[in-house]
Amino acid sequence: MNLTSIFDLSRAEIEALLAHAEELRKARNEGLRERVDLEGKTLALIFEKPSTRTRVSFEVAMLELGGNVISLNWNELQLGRGERIIETAKVFSSYVDAVMIRAFQHSMIEEFARYASIPVISGLSNQEHPCQTLADLMTIKSYKKSLPGLKVAWIGDGNNVCNSLIGGCAITGMEISVACPKGYEPDDRIVKQAAEMGCDVAITEDVEEAAADADVLSTDVWVSMGDEEGSERRKKAFKRYQINEDLVRVAKGDVIVMHCMPVHVGEEMTEAVLNSDKSVIFVQAENRLHAQKALLVRLLK
Ligand code: CP
Ligand code: NVA
Numbered sequence: 001m002n003l004t005s006i007f008d009l010s011r012a013e014i015e016a017l018l019a020h021a022e023e024l025r026k027a028r029n030e031g032l033r034e035r036v037d038l039e040g041k042t043l044a045l046i047f048e049k050p051s052t053r054t055r056v057s058f059e060v061a062m063l064e065l066g067g068n069v070i071s072l073n074w075n076e077l078q079l080g081r082g083e084r085i086i087e088t089a090k091v092f093s094s095y096v097d098a099v100m101i102r103a104f105q106h107s108m109i110e111e112f113a114r115y116a117s118i119p120v121i122s123g124l125s126n127q128e129h130p131c132q133t134l135a136d137l138m139t140i141k142s143y144k145k146s147l148p149g150l151k152v153a154w155i156g157d158g159n160n161v162c163n164s165l166i167g168g169c170a171i172t173g174m175e176i177s178v179a180c181p182k183g184y185e186p187d188d189r190i191v192k193q194a195a196e197m198g199c200d201v202a203i204t205e206d207v208e209e210a211a212a213d214a215d216v217l218s219t220d221v222w223v224s225m226g227d228e229e230g231s232e233r234r235k236k237a238f239k240r241y242q243i244n245e246d247l248v249r250v251a252k253g254d255v256i257v258m259h260c261m262p263v264h265v266g267e268e269m270t271e272a273v274l275n276s277d278k279s280v281i282f283v284q285a286e287n288r289l290h291a292q293k294a295l296l297v298r299l300l301k
Helices: 011-029 053-064 085-095 106-115 130-144 160-172 188-196 207-211 228-237 245-250 281-300
Strands: 042-047 068-073 098-102 120-122 151-155 175-179 201-204 216-219 256-259
Touching: 011 130, 011 160, 011 281, 042 053, 042 085, 053 068, 053 098, 053 281, 085 106, 098 106, 098 281, 106 120, 120 130, 130 160, 130 216, 130 256, 130 281, 151 160, 151 207, 160 175, 160 188, 160 201, 175 207, 188 201, 201 207, 207 245, 256 281
Parallel strands: 042 068, 042 098, 098 120, 151 175, 151 216, 175 201, 216 256
Antiparallel strands: none
């Protein structure tokens, strides 16, 4: 089994992962660390782009589960000198038990998964960020108790994190409103797939319309990795797409504010909101660790 897209998981599988992740979180907070689950297993991490949370949380997850981890940058592999993915995937399959890849192109991760005989996990591509969505769903559930029927509002770029969150909402029965400028909408195919699953996906240019009565407000950077060339154009287009105190007031009184991080303070989110009691972004980041531990046990044990 692979996790290259959030749509690889069913509702029951997500529920089981979140329940296990919650158990692992409690055990860790009580000082009980399961160190044996993945004894003798090795996970390789391949990064074509920078990372703080994904790299550290996967490394710590493997170590705390008793396994081994190898982190590699694209350019230190022969991939960086033009070795093909097909041979690389076959070779990795004979050395390690699973591989997580952060790549520019989603198609590269899919190609790797096609030729690998071990589980392949996406650690973000231009199209999706499924591990982030698992942590996001875990975070929403911990604050709201139950997911079906909740309204999630996404403010800003209809990017990889947004695409996977739309899928996560569709799978777990939440509705989602996306406020973004024209030309920055989430992936059409993902919106269509979510709608076909009965998910109410609304796309608007109006931030207040999206945020109205939301249970969850979420956002991400205006300029994702790989989009730097259009940086100035993006900063102009996204000027109004900010989670600030005025926008928080439009949402429900008990709204939680989320951001996958890294956050660009003063752009997509104000300092006041980031540091307010509505912000759950550090819990969300911590939950990457617990959710990925549950995923690794599911894929490797
Ligand atoms: N949210 C997230 O994936 O962060 P990193 O880019 O630091 O891994
Ligand atoms: N959308 C951002 C997410 C970073 C975790 C990016 O792709 O750069």
